[in-house]
Structures are given as C-alpha cells and as structure tokens.
Amino acid sequence: MKSFLGTLLLVLCAFGTVYSECSDADRKALEAWDRAWGAAGEKGDKSALMSIYADDYVGLPAMTGKAQTIDDTMKTFEQNRANPPQEKVTYGHYLISCTPVSATITHRNAIWTPAGEGGKEQTFYTRSIHILEKRGGKWQVVSNAGGSLDDSSVLWYLEQDWNDALQKRDKAWFEKNYAAGFSSVSSTSGKLMNKAEDIADSVEGKATIDLAETTDMNIRVDGNAAVVTGIFRTRGKDEKGAAYDRKIRYTDTWIKRDGRWQAWATAGTVIQ
Numbered sequence: 344m345k346s347f348l349g350t351l352l353l354v355l356c357a358f359g360t361v362y363s364e365c366s367d368a369d370r371k372a373l374e375a376w377d378r379a380w381g382a383a384g385e386k387g388d389k390s391a392l393m394s395i396y397a398d399d400y401v402g403l404p405a406m407t408g409k410a411q412t413i414d415d416t417m418k419t420f421e422q423n424r425a426n427p428p429q430e431k432v433t434y435g436h437y438l439i440s441c442t443p444v445s446a447t448i449t450h451r452n453a454i455w456t457p458a459g460e461g462g463k464e465q466t467f468y469t470r471s472i473h474i475l476e477k478r479g480g481k482w483q484v485v486s487n488a489g490g491s492l493d494d495s496s497v498l499w500y501l502e503q504d505w506n507d508a509l510q511k512r513d514k515a516w517f518e519k520n521y522a523a524g525f526s527s528v529s530s531t532s533g534k535l536m537n538k539a540e541d542i543a544d545s546v547e548g549k550a551t552i553d554l555a556e557t558t559d560m561n562i563r564v565d566g567n568a569a570v571v572t573g574i575f576r577t578r579g580k581d582e583k584g585a586a587y588d589r590k591i592r593y594t595d596t597w598i599k600r601d602g603r604w605q606a607w608a609t610a611g612t613v614i615q
Contacts, residue, residue, distance in 0.1 A: 387420035522605040530611035554578040
C-alpha cells in the first residue's frame with residue numbers, strides 16, 4: 344500500500360508539473376473545497392456529501408463506492424457525537440495540480456493524541472490523495488486513497504515544517520522538535536550553538552524571511568537515525584535591512600526518540 348501511494352504521488356506530481364494549469368487562486372479554491380469536504384464529514388452533513396462524491400466514486404484500497412463511503416462517514420459521525428474523540432486532526436502541506444476539468448489534491452494529515460498510559464502525547468502522520476473532476480460546473484471527487492507515511496516521508500514533511508517555523512518564528516515548534524542535545528553550526532558565521540542558542544537566534548533575530556524552501560533532498564534512514572542533505576534557499580532582509588537571496592548546502596541529522604523524529608544537529612555551507 345505504501346509503495347502504491349508513493350508511486351501514485353510521484354506520478355501525480357509529475358503530471359501537475361507538466362500539465363498543470365492551476366493559478367494560485369485555483370489552488371486556494373481547491374484547498375478550501377477540500378477543507379469544506381472534511382468539515383461536511385465532521386458535521387454529518389449528508390446532503391453536502393451527496394454533492395461532493397461523484398456517482399461513480401471509488402475509494403481505494405477497499406474499492407468502496409459512494410453509498411458505502413457516505414454511510415461509513417455518517418456512522419463515524421454518530422459515534423463521535425456520542426463519544427467525542429480525544430484526538431485532533433490537522434491538514435497541511437497541500438500539493439495541488441489541475442486542468443479546467445480535473446484536479447489532484449494531496450495533503451498530509453497530522454493526528455495528535457493526548458498523553459496515554461505512557462504519559463506522552465503522540466502525533467501520527469498519514470497522507471491523502473484525491474482525484475477530482477468538474478461535472479456540471481462543480482467539483483466532485485471520483486477517487487480517493489490514503490495511508491500511513493514511512494520514515495522517509497515523515498522526515499520530508501518535517502523538513503518543510505522546519506522551513507515554515509523559521510518564517511513564522513514559531514518557538515514552540517523548535518522547542519518540541521529539537522532534541523535535548525541539539526547543536527547547529529551557522530552557515531554564515533561558523534558559530535556553534537546549542538538548542539537554546541539556536542532557538543533564540545531563529546526567533547529573536549531582526550532579519551526577515553520572505554522565502555524558505557528546500558530542494559534536492561536526499562533522505563537516508565538507518566534504524567533510529569537519519570541524515571538529510573539538500574539545498575536550503577532563503578530570501579529576505581538581514582539585520583541591517585539589506586536584501587539577500589542565499590542558498591545553503593546543508594546536512595541535518597535526526598534521531599527517533601519517544602517514538603518520534605527529532606532534529607539532533609544541522610550544519611551548512613553557503614553556495615557562492
């Protein structure tokens with residue numbers, strides 16, 4: 344199943360890169376459509392679901408049709424209403440491609456669960472892939488697949504989360520996802536920093552970041568350790584207000600502790 348989802352995602356992304364006619368407005372509208380679909384299921388809005396699912400809908404891998412899928416959704420809604428779940432689900436990292444009459448939507452799902460018998464909160468990740476067609480002037484889902492993420496995929500998304508945290512100066516993200524013994528080597532000054540120093544440098548600095556993106560990622564996992572290499576590009580204004588556009592070849596080291604991946608070390612070199 345994981346192999347199928349990974350292959351399908353690569354195919355869809357390649358399709359979107361070559362044939363996509365999506366504007367930013369199209370992507371925002373499709374993301375809003377997807378979130379409305381999720382809300383309809385949470386609210387048990389059967390009439391909305393009847394409109395969202397195409398009559399020939401097929402859900403993978405169980406090959407469930409429209410009627411069965413909506414029936415299962417309504418049963419889950421009734422169960423949750425009687426016994427509200429403790430877990431929380433958030434959706435993000437949307438990859439959307441489209442033509443005037445078709446679209447693919449892929450996103451990560453983060454499922455947070457409160458502290459259980461082990462005394463620790465946990466977050467699990469899955470990925471969903473939706474295939475849409477525009478019929479009668481409105482979008483309908485014709486197929487859907489989903490599954491859990493392997494370690495490489497989890498790390499790929501965590502690297503994107505790291506970029507987002509830098510732009511948002513999200514101290515809570517760094518506190519949670521940096522390991523206790525985290526260390527970093529500045530790509531510009533060569534300064535060695537521990538966890539507290541790196542977080543302060545990331546969230547309290549006067550520089551602004553307009554763009555933070557990662558390309559050419561290579562992810563190697565060996566048991567509870569992983570090394571990620573790639574090119575990190577950042578653009579914005581430095582502490583003195585001067586514009587910059589910088590690319591850094593970096594190496595991130597991750598370790599799995601308490602059942603989740605945590606950043607352990609990072610170092611980079613500016614590409615001239």
